[in-house]
Amino acid sequence: MIEGLEPVALQELRVLGAPRHWSVEGHLDQLPSLTPVRGQLSAEHRGNVLMVEGELSTIVTLRCDRCLGQFxxxxxxxxxxxxxxxxxxxxxxxxxxxxxxxEIEGLVECLDPRGDFDPQQWVFEHLNLQLPVVNHCGEHCPGPPLRRETVVNEVDEAIDPRWSVLRNLQQP
Ligand SMILES: [Zn+2]
Incomplete structure (x- = not known):
């Protein structure tokens, strides 16, 4: 829950007659992040549409789909x-x-004018869209763990002492 991002009644935004601004700093329950979500958000009621603008950033920890390492x-x-x-x-x-x-294409969202606008939900949805479809830790990804094990079995144990430690652990 990010402090100050409580849902606001659309009627209230209509009466305001000007954009409402929020500054964003905190952690989302639905999207755990390493650093707080930071940025800003504004919403303006324009009769039959709500114009929402936001600028957000955060750092999340993901698990690589290939090597299963975190990055x-x-x-x-x-x-x-x-x-x-x-x-x-x-x-x-x-x-x-x-x-x-x-002026703008791709209008898909629709809100009941008697309902609320939830800035925190908006923040979550827009950051969530930025998550990569495939998690890849980068160019230095060591590859799938199974394959690494095979490679180790093929070479002499003495090459990398770290692996021999691991191998000793595997033996009863
Ligand atoms: Zn990786």
Whole structure:
């Protein structure tokens, strides 16, 4: 839970008549990170859409899919998004009438105008999108652990004393 990012009623943002700003610093429950999530976020009610802009960064610890080792990865995003305010997704006519929307493609989100906007959820979703599809620790990845073991068995034990220690542990 990041302090200060409580959900806010969309009606409240409408009455405000100006963008609301949040500064972000803290850890998300749903996305554990090594460093706090830092950045800023703003939301502006523009009648039938909510304009949300954010700039966020953090560092997460991931597990490499190949060597299973842990590595740190920076996540960074700068996003702006229009969220349709309506009980149902906008029709083509709605979209054509709205100047804001014709500027931006890919409007998918939709919020009930009587409901809340949850800045913390927005932060989570946008950082989550930055997670790599494939976790790879980098160019120096030693490769899958099984293959490494095979290589060690093929060479003389004396080559690397660290491996002989491991081998001794395996023996009863
Ligand atoms: Zn790796």
């Amino acid at each position: 740190n990865q920076q996540l960074r995003c700068t996003s702006s998004e229009l969220i349709w305010l309506g009980e149902a997704p906008p029709t083509q006519d709605d979209l054509q009438e709205s100047e804001d929307i014709s």
